[in-house]
Amino acid sequence: MNATCAPRSTAPATSGVTESLRKPLYNVSGSAEAYEVRIEMPGVPKNGVKIDLEDNILTVRGERTVNVPEGMKALHRELSPLSYLLRLRLNTPVDEDKMNAKLEDGVLILRLPIKEAAKPRQIPVL
């Protein structure tokens, strides 16, 4: 998939253009091995997803493509055309190289493996 992970990219300069974005619904679950983040982003195609991890802040953007063909008239509107933005602060270091993401039926599923050093370990008593 087209998700890019730029672990140490320079922060983008704040542009003068104000853009309306909304926070998607999401769910985080986890085990001792990894976190799983599920983000609902209906209407976002694969190439509209951008994932960044920098300074333990995970940023997920989903560009929603609205293609209303010519000559079409809206009779009723409830769906928001706004794109999605979610920022999550991670309090456990994750292994950036082993992160993976897939987009399934409008839901982005991110798997963030926890770094070896941060996993709980058993210390045997001698």
Next chain:
Amino acid sequence: MKLIRSTPSSLGRVSDFDEWFRHPFAGLPSLGQFFNNLSEVFPGVPGDRLAVDVHEDKDNYYASFEVPGVKKDDVKIELNNGLLTVSAEKREKNGDNESSFSLTRSVSVPDGVSADGIAAKLEDGILNVTLPKAENRKPRTIALS
């Protein structure tokens, strides 16, 4: 000179459609109100009704429903007595637990939709239903000879 044929029912068509949408729970206005308020306070709560957009061009009506995380096999579309009902079963896996809940939305379909031609497509969590207008209900121009 051109004359555009219109029948009384086709004049009322769009506004009928509109009226229905303002009262999606036409038989149960208080329940509809309740759900509307509920989804404002808890967006996306289970039991929330599906959000829908409706567009029209000269050949078709188009209804788009938001169904993130719903598989193709878990969508049911039914047309009954002029009411298009979409039901989606959403399954969520959380570790070893699996939960599911269903989302439903009914919209009134105007007269003059040819039921046989209704088509649906699921893409990126959006269900698009195309409802073709019957030939004899399309606006037509009559040339004056």
